[in-house]
Amino acid sequence: MNLTASRQLLIFRIINIAALIGLLGVLTGSLDLQILVGEQPCPLCLLQRSGMIGLAVGPIMNLLWGMRPAHYAVSILAALTGGAASTRQILLHIATPGDPGYGPAVAGFHLYTWAFITFAVGAAGCAVLLLFSSQFTLGDTGVLRRKGPMRIATLSVVVWTFVYLVIIAVTVLPECGLGMCPDDPASNGSIKTPVGVFGFLVFVLGSLALGYLLDRLLPSDEDELTLAPIP
Incomplete structure (x- = not known):
């Protein structure tokens, strides 16, 4: 079956957006915990989170500026870096008999194992x-200069990713300060689950709203054609 270029x-583009949403879902799970x-x-967990943000850069570049082999290469390099960190953490706990692992297990696997799976799937994909x-x-040439649902979806996911990056960076400061992060940080207080779920829903809806607002505010090729003088 022959498909048109569009x-x-x-x-x-849908594949790239779906990949981003899946990746953000994994990050949501880690931030939830x-x-x-x-x-x-x-520290290794933070490296893995950084790798996931790097893994998201390739699809974001594909969507904003067009499909390029170099964009996929960026994601593969990030997946290799994050995969190395998650592999290191897995081996650390395997090497110690009776080690229960770091943090709680989710569906039978610790987060660093899920991170390894995410990086492997991302690189293979x-x-x-x-x-x-x-x-x-x-x-x-990407959707950055084209108004419409695809640009709204892309900008919403970009906002979502950026906010997660800010959250990760800000939450590191109380734990690590300006020095080395502790190898085994102590658990601290949490917020109630209903409040967290409500906050997450507000966050997602806010990302969609910002994506729509940015779509309205950013210039597009259609606007330039409309404003171009008639010869």
């Missing part, structure tokens, strides 16, 4: 997408 671009449960991240070279010959 339909192919739509498919690749930190904020709602009170489990503070260890980028490699598979690189096989579809047609996406790089479609003249894609």
